[in-house]
Amino acid sequence: MDTRIAPCPNCGSENLYRSKLVSAGGGHAPNYLPGLGGFLTSARFRIVVCKGCGLTRFFASAQAMEKVSEAKQWERATVSR
Numbered sequence: 001m002d003t004r005i006a007p008c009p010n011c012g013s014e015n016l017y018r019s020k021l022v023s024a025g026g027g028h029a030p031n032y033l034p035g036l037g038g039f040l041t042s043a044r045f046r047i048v049v050c051k052g053c054g055l056t057r058f059f060a061s062a063q064a065m066e067k068v069s070e071a072k073q074w075e076r077a078t079v080s081r
């Protein structure tokens, strides 16, 4: 994973732990990345947790990110500056 995950945006800690890619749900569970998986498979994300404060973040897989612009379940957020 080349995404920069440290430091923790909440407490500044560099003591972070990350999971393997895991299913983002679907089936009987909520689907946190709808429309970004394969035909019969859920999209996946990696979970990063901060040992300092417990903040938990989800990073969608590169495969899921390839689909997000075209997926009808997602719209680009407007950013106010």
Ligand SMILES: [Zn+2]
Binding pocket: 008, 009, 010, 011, 012, 013, 050, 051, 052, 053, 054, 055
């Ligand atoms: Zn933290």
